[in-house]
Amino acid sequence: AQKITQTQPGMFVQEKEAVTLDCTYDTSDPSYGLFWYKQPSSGEMIFLIYQGSYDQQNATEGRYSLNFQKARKSANLVISASQLGDSAMYFCAMSRMDSSYKLIFGSGTRLLVRP
Amino acid sequence: DVKVTQSSRYLVKRTGEKVFLECVQDMDHENMFWYRQDPGLGLRLIYFSYDVKMKEKGDIPEGYSVSREKKERFSLILESASTNQTSMYLCASRDRGSVYTFGSGTRLTVV
Numbered sequence: 001a002q003k004i005t006q007t008q009p010g011m012f013v014q015e016k017e018a019v020t021l022d023c024t025y026d027t028s029d030p031s032y033g034l035f036w037y038k039q040p041s042s043g044e045m046i047f048l049i050y051q052g053s054y055d056q057q058n059a060t061e062g063r064y065s066l067n068f069q070k071a072r073k074s075a076n077l078v079i080s081a082s083q084l085g086d087s088a089m090y091f092c093a094m095s096r097m098d099s100s101y102k103l104i105f106g107s108g109t110r111l112l113v114r115p
Numbered sequence: 116d117v118k119v120t121q122s123s124r125y126l127v128k129r130t131g132e133k134v135f136l137e138c139v140q141d142m143d144h145e146n147m148f149w150y151r152q153d154p155g156l157g158l159r160l161i162y163f164s165y166d167v168k169m170k171e172k173g174d175i176p177e178g179y180s181v182s183r184e185k186k187e188r189f190s191l192i193l194e195s196a197s198t199n200q201t202s203m204y205l206c207a208s209r210d211r212g213s214v215y216t217f218g219s220g221t222r223l224t225v226v
Contacts, residue, residue: 045217107157
């Protein structure tokens with residue numbers, strides 16, 4: 001069975017500093033996708049970044065980068081130059097690459113950016 | 116932009132009522148999903164569908180059923196609402212490019 005683990009329920013970071021949110025996963029499927037979503041207090045789920053299991057390079061999207069270590073089964077999110085608007089819940093998720101395309105989530109990390 | 120629309124933002128229902136949560140997407144996506152979100156538990160998959168009239172149980176299907184009669188609409192049904200079904204419910208759909216789009220959620224309170 002697939003599983004996503006986020007071990008940091010809450011984190012603080014100083015504005016303009018970088019922060020790493022941890023995510024480990026467990027799967028026996030050779031093909032899968034890894035995602036990070038942001039959920040501000042408004043409740044919407046905002047897609048941040050995607051990494052395919054066969055992608056050779058780590059994904060980057062603006063200030064977001066995904067530190068993908070396949071052998072360690074980790075997919076940490078790095079946010080550079082934190083901004084106050086980055087304060088939110090962050091979810092790591094994994095999808096299967098079969099007809100179901102089930103997307104399963106970790107329990108989330110609440111990030112608070114301090115001015 | 117793809118839109119996933121959930122019919123209600125907030126709902127209050129009584130114990131024992133039959134509750135329908137509606138989700139509509141406008142981009143002809145085949146895969147649709149229903150999740151519930153509870154503090155400390157993240158999003159848990161209730162049911163999903165990969166085609167019209169096709170549905171499969173997720174991780175926590177007990178107390179729920181679903182209906183997908185048309186491709187664009189995926190309904191979650193609480194046959195007899197209970198207080199432990201008070202939660203935030205999120206619908207999502209997926210395109211062929213691995214992009215999952217979420218609705219804005221329905222916060223259901225069962226009293």
